[in-house]
Amino acid sequence: MTCQRCQDEAVVHLTELVDGRRKETHLCVACARASGLSLPDAPPDFGLDAVLQDLIKKHVGELVGELAESTCPDCRLRYMDFRTGGRLGCPHDYQVFRKGLLPMLQRFHGATRHVGKRARARPGASLRLRLRSQLRQAVAREDYEEAARLRDQIRLKDQHA
Known part of the structure; x- marks a missing residue:
């Protein structure tokens, strides 16, 4: 599209309502500034x-x-x-x-510290945590017999809970 004043490339496009009718104006940078429009020095970066x-x-x-x-x-x-x-x-x-x-x-x-409910202490919870930790360690050192024994012990504790 070309500028309506000087026929350079139009980069400013204005749409106005005048007496209920739509009026479009297309201007180049120089003509837009001459008309009193303030334009940024560089276009916004939309990368x-x-x-x-x-x-x-x-x-x-x-x-x-x-x-x-x-x-x-x-x-x-x-x-x-x-x-x-x-x-x-x-x-x-x-x-x-x-x-x-x-x-x-x-x-x-609404706060930076805990002020709500706390988990109820379950009987044997610390034992279960300890057994699970030992299970992870046994698997890490590839002691699968010990890992199987610990797994069975954990399952037994979970059934009785």
Whole structure:
């Protein structure tokens, strides 16, 4: 489309309602500025990277630079992977990503510390946890006979619970 004043390429397109009728005006940058319109020096960047960075800044805030680069030294989870997936990788993540988690907890729950219900203590729960830990260790060291014995012991405890 060409400018209605000088026949250069039109980059500014205005639509106005005048006396109930629609009036379109097409101008080049120079003619638009001469008409008193203020235009940005450069067009907005709508590339994928720019759009993603803008979305991240809106949802994470000014901590985006510091948090986006942080990674848990234990499980190697990156903060941005947590933000996209919604799951933490290990208990250490709560400390590593604290600056990003506290505002979210405040927004979701209205508090940054637990004030709700607590799980009831189940009889034998600590024994079950200990047995499961021993089972994992036995499998890791490939002691399958011990692992089978521990598995059977866990099943027996679960049946009686």
